[in-house]
Amino acid sequence: MRIGELAERAGTTPRTLRYYESLGLLPPADRAGNGYRSYGEEHLRMLEQIRTLQEYGFGLEETRPFVECLRAGHPAGDTCAASLAVYRSKLAEIDAWTARLTAVRAEVAAQLLRAEREAGAEAGADAEPLCELTAVLAEAGRPDEGTPPQ
Amino acid sequence: MRIGELAERAGTTPRTLRYYESLGLLPPADRAGNGYRSYGEEHLRMLEQIRTLQEYGFGLEETRPFVECLRAGHPAGDTCAASLAVYRSKLAEIDAWTARLTAVRAEVAAQLLRAEREAGAEAGADAEPLCELTAVLAEAGRPDEGTPPQ
DNA sequence: GCTGGCCCTGACGCGTACGTCAAGGTCTAC
DNA sequence: GTAGACCTTGACGTACGCGTCAGGGCCAGC
CATH class of the missing domain: 1.20.5 (Single alpha-helices involved in coiled-coils or other helix-helix interfaces)
Known part of the structure; x- marks a missing residue:
């Protein structure tokens, strides 16, 4: 999945995904041979977690533990202690x-x-x-x- | 009264007073012969009004009608319709x-x-x-x- | 082979309310 | 006459979460 498709499915924009990656909030995406970012379904889950928390008024930094919880392989982002x-x-x-x-x-x-x-x-x-x-x-x-x- | 004294009496800083003046929130201060700003007691009243409203969470633009009410000569800044x-x-x-x-x-x-x-x-x-x-x-x-x- | 749509990085813009620094003039007191 | 405290304008920095160019590469379809 390329950045435009993921962004659309997550209800956001490519710019936002690059921004999150630049913050280290999202893990660096794999790159296709042409340099394009390549994403999987797990990235979509992280973005959904971030969006939900943002709607609650969480700042991006506050979403970081949730994203890392998902990255660590937990089925939900909010079951980790942090x-x-x-x-x-x-x-x-x-x-x-x-x-x-x-x-x-x-x-x-x-x-x-x-x-x-x-x-x-x-x-x-x-x-x-x-x-x-x-x-x-x-x-x-x-x-x-x-x-x-x- | 010079800017430093007014700022101190109002519990703020000279920088803030110049900022308000640059916004047109405070009227341009009179100038002494040396170019220094010169203030009167009415400026103190305006600043007190602004500070009170800011403590309530008002943005600076929202305080403008109150300041203009005082500038118009009303004894209180909040008795005008605006x-x-x-x-x-x-x-x-x-x-x-x-x-x-x-x-x-x-x-x-x-x-x-x-x-x-x-x-x-x-x-x-x-x-x-x-x-x-x-x-x-x-x-x-x-x-x-x-x-x-x- | 060329148009159009996607991708890339880098960089500036926004809004709020000032803080802070730079470079310089002014006035008082010693 | 000079140190120190005050004043002047101008300009950049801050925090947040991106939006919006600018300048350029990649690829599919006609």
């Missing part, structure tokens, strides 16, 4: 982010309410509907802040 | 992130549990404590993924 450790630290990271977002949401919602009150006071008495919208938004969710992975 | 709109869209963004993190956490926790079972099966019967740790972690939190702003 992979399990990454899963666990990711859960902790997620929890930390969630807590931060929750706190920030509360802060922003409070600021919004205050600012709307002050805006109304500044302008006189005319912007009532804004306050109702705000109250709805304030009750709707939890805080979030920034751009978490994934 | 600022309120940014607050509201930020709340929505936070809620979206929180939902995503929650979903991802559930996925990762499920994968972790499955992988631990499979790891135990692969190795025979010896890795029991791992499963107990996992159960604790799985109950502890919610999902998170990636690196949200702030």
